[in-house]
Amino acid sequence: MLSQNGQPLDAVRAAFTYLEKHPNDDTMLENMKIYKRIPEVTDDEIISLEPVVHQDHYFAGAKLYEKGYWTEAIEEIELALKEYYKAYAKCQMLCEEQAERNQILGKGGLFGVHVSVIECRSKCPNHLRTVRGFMVPDYLARHYNYLQLSYFKCEYFRF
Secondary structure, rough: OOOOOHHHHHHHHHHHHHHOOOOHHHHHHHHHHHHHOOOOHHHHHOOOOOOOOHHHHHHHHHHHHHHHHHHHHHHHHHHEEEEEEEEHHHHHHHHHHHHOOOOOOOOOHHHHHHHHHHHHHOOOOHHHHOOOEEOOOOOOHHHHHHHHHHHHHHOOOHH
16 A cells, blocks of 8 residues: 555655564565655665664674774674663563463463463574564674674784
């Protein structure tokens, strides 16, 4: 569905944000194809309305690394890691809150509640490594790889 308020940029950003959480929605994928054909909409302007802070810092750090700005890359990747672990803790907390909201003990009783919390928590890393609807392999490991290489390039660990 095309923008009804005459603001295609707002519409494409809303569609993009929706697709980050629902990457297999065929209708919205078709809408995105239509939006991308509109002359006023460029790829640089298609951004999420709900940015993921750790991902923003990670990609900024990766770009800085590729450009050879090692010190700045270190700062961005370290911020990305801090934000990642904050998001990880929040994800785990949300699992516990969800279990508390659903206090009706099913046939598994208290054991079933603990199992559901553990299952939910085990999904947190996959949730955090989903970037624009795609699972990034070794997402967290890539942070440390960029960080290690940036430190090396800055000669922080040369003896």
